[in-house]
Amino acid sequence: MTSETSRPLRVETTPIPGFLRIDLPVHGDNRGWFKENWQREKMLALGLPDFGPVQNNISFNHEVGVTRGIHAEPWDKYVSVASGRVFGAWVDLREGPTFGTLYTCEIDPSVAVYVPRGVGNAYQTLEPATAYTYLVNDHWLPDARYTFLNLADSSVAVPWPIPLEKAVLSDKDRSHPPLEEVSPFPAPGASLPGAAPLTRGAHSDGATAPGDEPHVSGPHGGSRQGRRVLVTGAHGQLGRELMRQLPEAGYEATGVDLPEVDISDASALEGFPWGDYDVVVNAAAWTNVDGAETSEGRRQSWRANATGPANLARAATAHGLVLVHVSSEYVFDGTAQVHAEDEPASPLGVYGQSKAGGDAAVAATTRHYLVRTSWVVGEGGNFVRTMARLAAQGVQPKVVADQVGRLTFTTDLAAGIIHLLETGAPYGTYNLSGEGAVVSWADVARRVYELTGHSAQEVTPVTTEEYFADQDVAPRPLVSVLDLTKIESTGFVPADSMQRLEDYVRSL
Incomplete structure (x- = not known):
């Protein structure tokens, strides 16, 4: 990549509510290239939520055709690649009218996506030695709610560039259920959580001493908060x-x-x-x-x-x-x-x-x-x-x-x-x-x-x-x-x- 092919920073909405595609400026010369993969101030100004990442993960893939997913976890992700190129596929697995909606695009270093929790995430490598990177805003928990969809589900019909029978898959990913058997993810925004009392308050209710405080005891842009x-x-x-x-x-x-x-x-x-x-x-x-x-x-x-x-x-x-x-x-x-x-x-x-x-x-x-x-x-x-x-x-x-x-x-x-x-x-x-x-x-x-x-x-x-x-x-x-x-x-x-x-x- 060179500076001549670099795109300006911009954000696009998609058919999946809350799922965003981001074009990232990539600045290159004869030495290589540089990009700001996540720049909070600029991206918030363009409408990305301040999702508070706590962990940065990298999945390195040796071969072309490595295919992973479709996984929906109880946290938000911000996904790009550090090297190589992938075909990304995302399926809305949240309960609601957009359940089963598919969105796909290619991701190289100049593209990122924001994936809300409950949206199934998958990708297939298109180049060898691809480093797939993602920020998440919660840590993995063994008892958390995870939702999966089979990569080959016929109703969603992801158009994989490399047929799955020729791709590199894990046995676990092959065994995920079809859409008709998936229990929808309970999405945060289905429409788009001795001593005197500390939480109830000891209220002075004197008739002529008023003035005590009684028992008191988002993303922006019009989107509704979690339910x-x-x-x-x-x-x-x-x-x-x-x-x-x-x-x-x-x-x-x-x-x-x-x-x-x-x-x-x-x-x-x-x-x-x-x-x-x-x-x-x-x-x-x-x-x-x-x-x-x-x-x-x-x-x-x-x-x-x-x-x-x-x-x-x-x-x-x-x-x-x-x-x-x-x-x-x-x-x-x-x-x-x-x-x-x-x-x-x-x-x-x-x-x-x-x-x-x-x-x-x-x-x-x-x-x-x-x-x-x-x-x-x-x-x-x-x-x-x-x-x-x-x-x-x-x-x-x-x-x-x-x-x-x-x-x-x-x-x-x-x-x-x-x-x-x-x-x-x-x-x-x-x-x-x-x-x-x-x-x-x-x-x-x-x-x-x-x-x-x-x-x-x-x-x-x-x-x-x-x-x-x-x-x-x-x-x-x-x-x-x-x-x-x-x-x-x-x-x-x-x-x-x-x-x-x-x-x-x-x-x-």
């Missing part, structure tokens, strides 16, 4: 709503919580079956804002809110997972009138500091959605339920009026998370709260009293300083208003939070 989702903190308010909505949206959802899974225990997570999932949604947190200021609470808060997300981020990077992590406006000091996604963290207390630590860890894994929310209301104990109970009991509470923000109902929070996954929105941080008017906790309390048939005048507004006078409590941000421009630009507009409040109270 197998692990939800941590599944027993919390958001976790329960996710476990309701995810199956309705076509996802296979698995929920875990303490004591079965402790995300802060790195050694326990090492043996976790990460290969069974495509997406992890971390709805786990320690949410006792005041308790986090104690010596024991400080440790628990950091374990759950920082160490746990760091462990999940490490697993997401190692196994090519999408990580969705739910954070809080408590990472800010509340001095800005509205908080945008790019505002630097400035937490006031231990709880907010631990959440900021978790956010930093999650941001280190490429395929992440960091969803920041505030004032969450869902199934379980929360401020709205407390106000309704106090109203029924005839209590006339004092409620802080100088902390302002918007309520976020788990119906919107879960729907927004699913929207990000469904649309393949660019990875990064998104604010997600209810829409509508900015209100205080006292405003919310008064509205709950009205909706339950009581007088709003039974609620007395006070300042945070007045309410917590002579009490040793955690500092709280006075402004929890989140800028929703970014999430709404993706096409998701949360419901008006005060309208949601009316519907919620009527359902109690």
Whole structure:
């Protein structure tokens, strides 16, 4: 090859969804040639997924006609050759409408292909001394799911340049089943995974101490994320709503919580079956804002809110997972009138500091959605339920009026998370709260009293300083208003939070 015959870098789609062909520039002179076989920044810009390879393999073939395959494994591959030339054949063995679809092309050093997991891979050498190279994003496991197809299957009918009866095959490859006997591969994207609680959260549900975070506890370009989702903190308010909505949206959802899974225990997570999932949604947190200021609470808060997300981020990077992590406006000091996604963290207390630590860890894994929310209301104990109970009991509470923000109902929070996954929105941080008017906790309390048939005048507004006078409590941000421009630009507009409040109270 010479520089005159070198093609520009470009990517082509194929009849197999997610399978890509890549033309690679090869620069040659009288000494030989050079190519960038995998150049992450350039290839991602052209639409290749950031699949996170962990191993580089080379299969050397002495003779013309060596034929290997058709193998579908539970990992993605990036294939080219270092020397020689092959005829490549790929068959979609994933369950779905394209099951059995065939694509073929020749591969020399100027061509590469990206093979999604579940797509059967095979090749036949066309030159002697061919070095077939491939990157993979997971390690071989003896108990993983592997799917095979016979090289000579008549329904797929691969047009092998060298007839198989004259080719060099292994006995094992000769024995693979025909297509009619193949069990389809469960593809990630079938449409195209003592101490106070660490994952459910110890929630301070004081009637007049609002502001604790409730039980919070892709490839880009519009492609839908994988369908197998692990939800941590599944027993919390958001976790329960996710476990309701995810199956309705076509996802296979698995929920875990303490004591079965402790995300802060790195050694326990090492043996976790990460290969069974495509997406992890971390709805786990320690949410006792005041308790986090104690010596024991400080440790628990950091374990759950920082160490746990760091462990999940490490697993997401190692196994090519999408990580969705739910954070809080408590990472800010509340001095800005509205908080945008790019505002630097400035937490006031231990709880907010631990959440900021978790956010930093999650941001280190490429395929992440960091969803920041505030004032969450869902199934379980929360401020709205407390106000309704106090109203029924005839209590006339004092409620802080100088902390302002918007309520976020788990119906919107879960729907927004699913929207990000469904649309393949660019990875990064998104604010997600209810829409509508900015209100205080006292405003919310008064509205709950009205909706339950009581007088709003039974609620007395006070300042945070007045309410917590002579009490040793955690500092709280006075402004929890989140800028929703970014999430709404993706096409998701949360419901008006005060309208949601009316519907919620009527359902109690």
